[in-house]
Amino acid sequence: MANFATNYMGLSLKNPIVAGSSGLTNSVKQIQQLEEAGVGAVVLKSLFEEQISIDTNSVMNTGNEQNTYPEAEDYIQNYTRMNSISKYLELVKEAKKAVDIPVIASVNCVNASDWSNFAKEIEAAGADALELNIYELPVDRNVSADxxxxxxxxxxxxxxxxxxxxxxxxxxxxxxxxxxxxxQIHANGASSVVLFNKFYTPDFDLEKLEFTSADVMSTPLDIYPGLRWTGIIKGKLPKAQIAASTGIHDGDGVIKQLLAGAQVTQICSTLYLNGFDVVKGMLTELESFMKKWSFENIEDFRGRMSYRNIDSPAIYERSQFMKYYSNKK
Ligand SMILES: Cc1cc2nc3c(=O)[nH]c(=O)nc-3n(C[C@H](O)[C@H](O)[C@H](O)COP(=O)(O)O)c2cc1C
Known part of the structure; x- marks a missing residue:
């Protein structure tokens, strides 16, 4: 029997498949079902920084009053207001009581502001780790990328x-x-990065000439940007821990990201589209792969195809991509 044991940020996971943050990780019942389905850890639905600020009545004082994350606006209007932060802390506590797998809380944030005091409460509620879902759309011509x-x-x-x-x-x-x-994220104290989030994306309805939302679910083709950057970053920064996310729909996706150097893989859309049983299939595929290549542990092949461990790292870079298209008839 292959050994799937994985250390993620110092936490012991029975396998490297983590249920990513979504509506599926917002109730104790579903978290229990995800544990039964076989995931190694769970990331709770994000609480939004704005919600914390509203609930604690501590208005952000950053000079940036505008909400720059469209999904947050939607979330606040339709859902979050009904859910107080005390409910979130309750979810952390109850989830910790109900399951043995690590429970990772999640906060969506855009500012280094007062909300961070709440992180202490999340810790006190028993969360094993905290995932910060940070996003600000860079649209100001006067603000540098740095x-x-x-x-x-x-x-x-x-x-x-x-x-x-x-x-x-x-x-x-x-x-x-x-x-x-x-x-720099690691240098400033993080234990891991999650590459990458998939954001709400606007689309146009050509019949009504109105805005609509692009499909929020990923497809297996969405794995490639994350696969490339996991491979490159693990090669360049061997000590960095990477949780791969987006487009991982089956065992092949999990295996590829581990080969690129991911510490764990996070799944979301495939749970919505294929049900929680998809996890069992992924673990079976992982086991067959390890058997075929005589790998006993995940460490036997983690990062084997990262930028550092292959003969031609240029394969990860753009020049190879252009060559492919110039040769294509
Ligand atoms: C319905 C839905 C809700 C989500 N909610 C959150 C959230 O609250 N916080 C977060 O960090 N990511 C959230 N995500 C993003 C997922 O955690 C994940 O990063 C993204 O869907 C890409 O992974 P996938 O290709 O496996 O779906 C959500 C995704 C979906 C589809």
């Missing part, structure tokens, strides 16, 4: 000062230099 990046580091430093539990930072893929950003 200044946008610095906000991420400020948030991590601020939260790190408040809690002892490990912190993961979930980011999008739109950075000028993802390697440096991940390096």
């Amino acid at each position: 200044s946008y990046d610095k906000k991420y580091y400020d948030i991590v430093r601020m939260v790190k000062r408040k809690v002892k539990i490990p912190i993961a930072v979930k980011i999008g893929s739109n950075f000028s230099n993802p390697v440096r950003v991940v390096d």
Whole structure:
């Protein structure tokens, strides 16, 4: 029997498949079902920074009053107002009582502001770790990419000062230099990064000439940006821990991300689309793969195909991509 045991941010997981943050991780019942289905850990639905500020009546004093994360607005209007932060802490406590797998809380944030005191309460409620889902759309022509990046580091430093539990930072893929950003996120105290979040994306309804939302679910084809950057970043920053996210729908997706160097894989859309039993199938595929290659532990092959461990790392880079298209008839 293959050994799937995985250490993620110092936490012991029975396997590297983590249920990512979503509506499926917002109730104790579903968290129990996810544990029964076989996941190694669970990331709770995010609580939004704005919600914490509203509920604690501590208005953010950052000079940036505007909400820059569209999904947050939607979330606040339709759902979050009904759910107080005390309910969130209750969810952490109850989930911890109900399951043996690690429970990772999640906060969506855009600022290093007062909300970070709440991180202490999350820790006190028993969360094993905290995932910070940070996103600010960079649309200000007067603000440099460095200044946008610095906000991420400020948030991590601020939260790190408040809690002892490990912190993961979930980011999008739109950075000028993802390697440096991940390096700096770790240097400022995070134990892991989650590559990458998939954000709410506007679409146009051509019949009504109105805005609509693009499909929130990923497809297996969405794995590639994350696969490339996991491979590159693990090669360049061997000590960085990476939780791969987006487009992992089956065992092959899990195996590929582990080969690229991911510490764990997070799944979400496939749970919605294929049901929780998909986890069993993924574990079976992982087991067959390890048997076929005579790997006893995940460490026997983790990162084997990362940028550092292959003969031609250029394969990860753009030039190879152009060559492919120029040769294509
Ligand atoms: C319905 C839905 C709700 C989500 N809610 C959150 C959330 O609250 N916090 C968060 O960090 N990510 C959230 N996500 C993003 C997922 O955790 C995940 O990063 C993304 O869906 C990509 O992974 P996938 O390809 O496996 O779906 C949500 C995704 C979906 C589809």
